[in-house]
Amino acid sequence: MKKWLKPFKYAAIAACVSLGATAVQAEKLGYPEKEELKFGFIKLTDMAPIAIAYEKGYFEEEGLYVTIEAQANWKVLLNGVIDGSLDGAHMLAGQPIAATMGFGTKADIITPFSMDLNGNGITVSNEIWEQMKPHIPKMADGRPVHPIKADALKPVVEKYKSDGKPFNMGMVFPVSTHNYELRYWLAAGGIHPGYYAPHKGDISGQIDADALLSVTPPPQMPATLEAGTIYGYCVGEPWNQQAVFKGIGVPVVTDYEIWKDNPEKVFGITKQFAEKYPNTTIRLTRALIRAAKWLDENNNANRPAAVKILSxxxxVGADYDVIANSMTGTFEYEKGDKRDVPDFNVFFRHNATYPYYSDAIWYLTQMRRWGQISEDKSDDWYKDMAKKVYRPDIYEKAAQSLIEEGLMVSKDFPDFSTEDGYRDPQTHFIDNIVYDGTKPNEYINKFSIGLKQGQKL
Structure with a gap:
């Protein structure tokens, strides 16, 4: 891959008849104001679009020379983007939202690109699994009926409480998708996951909790489970499948079963970066869109090659077989109980890369439900906050330019002439509660466990 010439060199070449198509496209899109970039990620399979954009040369085709570095944990990663030591990063969807509204830290972080749908699971230790099994319906062949609801865990948690033992579970970060998915699953089964009360200085998230949730970095989840520090966890791949391979735990439910085609990670940059380097922002978004399409195209035909890269x-650095167990359209629950889950990892299908306002609003509703947002907010507040963080306007510019160049086609994307940033009401939740992103307060009031309008701890 040839290095790009600097803009002033293009000016000199412009007079030449041999000016190439690449330079013409560069002129139309605008040269990248910053060419050398450093992106951060956590060792999870859903960082794949960044790896593929690098390995397939999509970043270089945009004139971007990218360094990619694994980060120790989500807090270190977020701080790196805020202080500028990272230009952008693979982020939890809740991180840009929480930072923008000032929960935990205060910084204006935006996302022009949603990295994937689904991809997480909830795993319990072998001991807890054995206690759950009597409460789980069986199929004719003796295997458990899926999805497994937290109803099967409730008597186990109640026994621990009656014996005076805390029931500890792990998730990866207070504003992570994993925290909200684990809480959603537990609450749907009648298990209270606890409240936050930041206005009282309590950010433990364990007020009134039946199950006590705490933070564990993703790669450390299996070892923490094996040590008995936690009895279960919610994490992204490959760390659920790693528990199966090591024989230390059983994934009981995937986030696809909790909320079908739920939004997962995003690519986060500061608002300042996007404003200072608008052409660079468009170009990195183009590269990520192309990588996402490559990951899903031809019915996931490229996934084995992607797994080889990620290993x-x-x-990610996990064994090929561990990553492939979920990345190639299957998921193994108990050892030997491998089932087809073709959409366990989605990177491009179902408009996965489009940053929908309604996705951001769902996370905000869960922050309010569990007390991270201490007081009532109007529906307009939720919508305005989503628009500060999720930037479909940037995404659309990147997508339209790809269409104009013939690298993508219109049907690959939402209809930009009518798209308003809100998905149709979503019905595929494990508790059958319908989510309409245009009515956040009405949605919050539907839950039997969680704060409602007018409630404050």
Whole structure:
């Protein structure tokens, strides 16, 4: 891949008849104001669009020379983007939202690109699994009926409480999708996951909790489970499948079963970066869109090649077979109980890369439900906050330019002439509660467990 010439060199070449198509496209899109970039990620399979954009040369085709570095944990990663040591990063969807509204830290972070749908699971230890099994319906062949609801865990948690033992579970970060998915699953089964009360200085998230949730970095989940510090966890791949391979735990439910085609990670940059380097922002978004399409195209035909890349130690660093177990359209629950889950990882289908306002609003509703947002907010507040963080306007510019160049086609994307940033009401939740992103307060009031309008701890 040839290095791009600097803009002033293009000016000199412009007079030449041999000016190439690449330069013409560069002129139309605008040269990248910043060419050398450093992106951060956590060792999870859903960082794949960044790895593929690098390995397939999509970043370089945009004139971007990218360094990719694994980060120790989500807090370190977020701080790196805020202080500028990272230009952008693979982020939890809740991180840009929480930072913008000032929960935990205060910074204006935006996302022009949603990285994937689904991809997480909830795993319990072998001991807890054995206690759950009597409460789970069986199929004719003796295997458990899926999805497994937290109803089967409730008597186990109640026994621990009656014996005076805390029931500890792990999630990866207070504003992570995993925290909200684990809480959603537990509450749907009648298990209270606890409240936050930041206005009282209590950010433990364990007020009134039946199950006590705490933070564990993703790669450390299996070892923490094996040590008995936690009895279960919610994490992204490959760390659920790792528990199966090591024989230390059983994934009981995937986030696809909790909320079908739920939004997962995003690519986060500061608002300042996007404003200072608008062409660079469009170009990195183009590269990520192309990578996402490559990951899903031809019915996931490229997934084995992607798994080989991700298994490298500089990316996820888990064994090929562990990553492939979920990345190639299957998911293994108990050892030997491997089932087809073709949409366990979605990177491009179902408009996965489009940053929908309604996705941001769902996370905000869960922040309010569990007390991270202490007081009532109007529906307009939720919508305005979503628009500060999720930037479909940037995404659309990137997508339209790809269409104009013939690298993508219109049907690959939402209809930009009518798209308003809100998905149709979503019905595929494990508790059958319908989510309409245009009515956040009405949605919050539907839950039997969780704060409602007018409630404050």
């Amino acid at each position: 490298q130690p500089n990316y």
